[in-house]
Amino acid sequence: MKNRTMAGSIGAEIRQRILDGHYPAGSQLRQDGLAAEFGASRIPVREALFQLEAEGLVRIHPHRGAMVAPLSPAEAAEALELRGALEPRLLALSAPRLTADDFARADTLLDEYAAALRAGATARWGALNTDLHLLLYSRAERPRALGLVGSLLAECDRYTRLQLSTDGAELERADREHREIVRLCRNGHVSAACALLVDHIAHVAAALMAFLGDGPGSTKSARIV
Amino acid sequence: MKNRTMAGSIGAEIRQRILDGHYPAGSQLRQDGLAAEFGASRIPVREALFQLEAEGLVRIHPHRGAMVAPLSPAEAAEALELRGALEPRLLALSAPRLTADDFARADTLLDEYAAALRAGATARWGALNTDLHLLLYSRAERPRALGLVGSLLAECDRYTRLQLSTDGAELERADREHREIVRLCRNGHVSAACALLVDHIAHVAAALMAFLGDGPGSTKSARIV
DNA sequence: GGTGTTGAAATTGTATAAAATCATTCGGGC
DNA sequence: GCCCGAATGATTTTATACAATTTCAACACC
Numbered sequence: 001m002k003n004r005t006m007a008g009s010i011g012a013e014i015r016q017r018i019l020d021g022h023y024p025a026g027s028q029l030r031q032d033g034l035a036a037e038f039g040a041s042r043i044p045v046r047e048a049l050f051q052l053e054a055e056g057l058v059r060i061h062p063h064r065g066a067m068v069a070p071l072s073p074a075e076a077a078e079a080l081e082l083r084g085a086l087e088p089r090l091l092a093l094s095a096p097r098l099t100a101d102d103f104a105r106a107d108t109l110l111d112e113y114a115a116a117l118r119a120g121a122t123a124r125w126g127a128l129n130t131d132l133h134l135l136l137y138s139r140a141e142r143p144r145a146l147g148l149v150g151s152l153l154a155e156c157d158r159y160t161r162l163q164l165s166t167d168g169a170e171l172e173r174a175d176r177e178h179r180e181i182v183r184l185c186r187n188g189h190v191s192a193a194c195a196l197l198v199d200h201i202a203h204v205a206a207a208l209m210a211f212l213g214d215g216p217g218s219t220k221s222a223r224i225v
Numbered sequence: 226m227k228n229r230t231m232a233g234s235i236g237a238e239i240r241q242r243i244l245d246g247h248y249p250a251g252s253q254l255r256q257d258g259l260a261a262e263f264g265a266s267r268i269p270v271r272e273a274l275f276q277l278e279a280e281g282l283v284r285i286h287p288h289r290g291a292m293v294a295p296l297s298p299a300e301a302a303e304a305l306e307l308r309g310a311l312e313p314r315l316l317a318l319s320a321p322r323l324t325a326d327d328f329a330r331a332d333t334l335l336d337e338y339a340a341a342l343r344a345g346a347t348a349r350w351g352a353l354n355t356d357l358h359l360l361l362y363s364r365a366e367r368p369r370a371l372g373l374v375g376s377l378l379a380e381c382d383r384y385t386r387l388q389l390s391t392d393g394a395e396l397e398r399a400d401r402e403h404r405e406i407v408r409l410c411r412n413g414h415v416s417a418a419c420a421l422l423v424d425h426i427a428h429v430a431a432a433l434m435a436f437l438g439d440g441p442g443s444t445k446s447a448r449i450v
Numbered sequence: 451g452g453t454g455t456t457g458a459a460a461t462t463g464t465a466t467a468a469a470a471t472c473a474t475t476c477g478g479g480c
Numbered sequence: 481g482c483c484c485g486a487a488t489g490a491t492t493t494t495a496t497a498c499a500a501t502t503t504c505a506a507c508a509c510c
Contacts, residue, residue, distance in 0.1 A: 004287045004288065004471090005287045005288070005492095005493070005494095006493080006494075007493085007494090008287070030461075030462095031461080031462070032460095032461075032462090040494080040495085041494055041495045041496075042462090042495090043268065043493080043494060043495075044493080044494065046272070046462090046463090047271070047272070047275060047493095050272060050275045050276065050279075051275065051279070053279075054275075054276070054278075054279030056369065062229045062230045062233070062462085062463085062501090063229065063230070063461085063462055063463075063500085063501050063502055064461090064462080064501090064502070064503090065461065065462065065502095066462095074366075075369070078367050078368075078369050078370065079369070081314075081367070081370075082311075082369070082370060082373075085310050085311060085314060086307075086310060089306075089310060141299075142303050142306070143303075144281065144300070144303050144304070144307070145303065145306075145307060148307075148373070229501090230462095230463070230464095231463075231464070232463080232464090255491075255492095256491080256492070257490095257491075257492095265464080265465085266464055266465045266466075267465090267492090268463085268464060268465075269463080269464070269465095271492090271493090272463095287471090287492085287493090288470085288471050288472055288491080288492055288493075289471090289472070289473085289491085289492080290491065290492065291492095
């Protein structure tokens, strides 16, 4: 446990379980049960839930408890819209300042990504994707925007995980685009990298919308929630 | 008190006091003192502080307490950058859907603004500015972006309040631009309104940066923090 | 048969009190 | 004289206990 406070570590664990799908979307998160599960009191659990609500992963209704934020096409679209508005700006600021160590770490992430791709380990993909994107923006010196994009990436991972259970071809395309973005950044072609990033996010959005619209269920929200 | 929970009303009150300057930037917020001040326990105070930290108005260091988020030119610049990235998109989506009632309410806000301007009541200005901007974006159907912009507007108000103590001319310019934006939206000139909004935010940013740089103190951060 | 009401059970919100952590200060050693 | 370390004080963090609110179900009533 690297977190100094219990609320922080509990929050990190709950976040992980939400992203893993261990706590399904829309399910109630009872403070008492969580407290018993973590061997703690309800107060650090409450604080963890508040933090997760700020990140958008949990919804809290006063006197009615907390639930895992439901998945809806509208919210996925909004999250991807925000990513499309913010990430290119961050990349434009950060790319010229990326160091050799940063690119080395990016290569490592890309290799891990490819390994997970061959192994079919979709569980690792979400974290790797988030780490790569945040690494590319890390030199922008925009801490608030960076934290916000981190939350958005986590939220998008929840939807992408659904999508990947039926369609794995998107992963290869994402891998190619990631490699190309890194390559363009390394060679100093910042504006080209940003343009490709815009396409990348737009394509993820389009594919996800197509998937959410053509889901096996009859109605969209019913299938997802 | 319209809030259903005590933590909510305490949070609203603390937020108001931060925006009013009643709790100055960088000052410690002791849970015990706040609890005594509100006649409540420390737990709802804690939850209120967590919520305010998510909005960016409060910084919490584990085991070291909470403080009002300090003011720095870098953070002001980032907040205005984010506003510049988000608000035009929201206006483009919302403007075509604004109703007659919305415009009537906008006129009311503009009149109140003008009245406050004549009376020299800069205290009212922040809330009116926030309300007007959020009203213009309210039909975009982007709840997450709207909440985020609300937080950014609140944060910007803290800096603008500083600036207005020495320079009141900016208020008139803002008033003119607000009226023009509303007029363009009402007449269906959405893209022109968005372009003016971009200029509006850019000008606020430039004026604020000039003020923060030319402050009476020698160094920038020392004067502000 | 449908609807409104009333009661109990469960869950959340709050208060009080104990435990852990951090900053400070005083004393001792180099 | 200056730096390092332990005790002290304050503050946060967590646990336990209590109060307020909501929800669900049974039941009377229209």
